[in-house]
Amino acid sequence: MGSKRVALIVNLGSPDSTETKDVKKYLDEFLMDERVIDLPYWKRALLVKGIILNFRPKKSAKAYQKIWWDEGSPLIVISKRLQQKAQALTDIPIYLGMRYGNPSINDTIQKIKDENPFLTEILLIPLYPHYAMSSYETVEVKVREAMPIIGHDVALTVMPPFYNSKAYIKLLSDKIGEHHPENYDQILFSYHGIPERHVRKTDPSGEHCLVEDDCCEKEHPCQAFCYRHQTFKMTDFVNANLQLPESKVQSSFQSRLGNDPWLQPFTDKRLESLPSEGVKKLMVVCPAFVSDCLETLEEIEMEGREEFLHNGGEEFKMVPCLNDDDEWAALLAQWITDFDPKKSLSEANTF
Template structure:
């Protein structure tokens, strides 16, 4: 008879459509983009924009992209690797823990994961949003949803949240190890491409609502004043990676991908950086995506296909994506540390 678990771990990733069909992609986009932390405009405008314009027009195009990365046996890469992480972490932690997996959008839902944890009468639940760098639109949205659902409970175990792990040593080491398989010294330049955010979403990092990344020096340092700034955390992750890879400051560029709409997003944009490095005669690029713990549409297709094609059209020769953490044994140990560390 197995031991009854006393501690719960809830891993939460962003989400993925249930299938690459247009209908399922549209359903996913609607849930994702109507989140007020993702598109932070008044609810009526947001719903009209997403349901009336973005989802209907974007779903057919996005469905084709998902079809390109969808595996006939394993399905969505993000869900596949997330489920592997859940299973392997459960094996590492043993019977004293119960590990649940949820997606912020679509299935498995946060509601279903919490419904599984609730009757276990656990001593504690640790929520681990699988986003290395904190942002209101990702980690903040996960915490918001968990709180919304758990506030209906009559009794609460001890609840803790891992807000970020941008400097997690295991994460850094896995990215470096994965990069070394591609012989970084054979590339002309390295890109650290992070998921983008609207610039306006960085202003609330400070309680005053007037945070200014340039004045705060977020690209150069991270400290108490910008501790939860997404931009500062992205650059902090980059510095750790560059140091371990022994890259000179001229040998790499930080950039941001996946922007939506016409509002200003964090710059420089990855597409603009590709033009810049191509104009300088760079032919071979090594690209990291350190905002993702699992390979997904944004890494496999956006970088591995779209940016690779764009770079070749600009005169480049090769773009090599450094694979994400996925199910690397060292990353599972890193997750174990996040799950058990006293915070």
């Protein structure tokens, strides 16, 4: 008979294998997304298909080979484990889809339809703590485009970004605390970078974000969609729990692409310069990711570590993402069971 209400959790995705052809296919889908590279189609196609896909897949394939598990892509394996753990804690069916690659959103929606003929509601949870057009927004858009597959009217409820969820912040803080951040000279919160123009585009007012240097500190309705503001707030929220001196905590942005202005400071540049500033023992946290992936396991744990130590650092610690942590799975199951769209995550007692 199926269920009238189901949950759909969506993560970024991964190539099907480390073969160059599979990596090329994945990068094509990813980079041709107009919310990732927001250029007119012909310019995007010229850049991606004419330039990037001629050299990037081989290089990326080598990077994926460094972090690939026997079971497959770490991100996919971890996401499935999280789904299974959360499913054991709620009666509401939980489905897993990937924005790029497999299991695709379209295939997952088809599976939801086949298994739940009397479906009335889907609760969508993009597995991104912050709002950005190239992550949270593109997931919601893609799912809405796939909804006609269902064949009848079904309500789509989308859970907002959870960067300000009290329960999530407490959980994240506790997990960081287990690694004794007080014993390090600096804690670097490295968030995935985005172009500055993305921040401006997601400002409905068009007159606040990045207009002034302290725009993120001045309260404004656009901050419900501002990635930069939400990352800075998450750092503040976590440190309010950790209670470290502000001088020991900073935020940076990783994984930039191209020559356009991106959010700063850049993680790689900070890793190069921190040892000369007296930081010998460094802890890095990647709160934009709920699952370890290429950007954490290779870019930070491998390349970032080498950068920091090569430039005079002495100790480097990357805190793992929440991955399939039992408490994280329990919180996700609680969100799915109890979510009330009339209450914000920061206000609801259960969050």
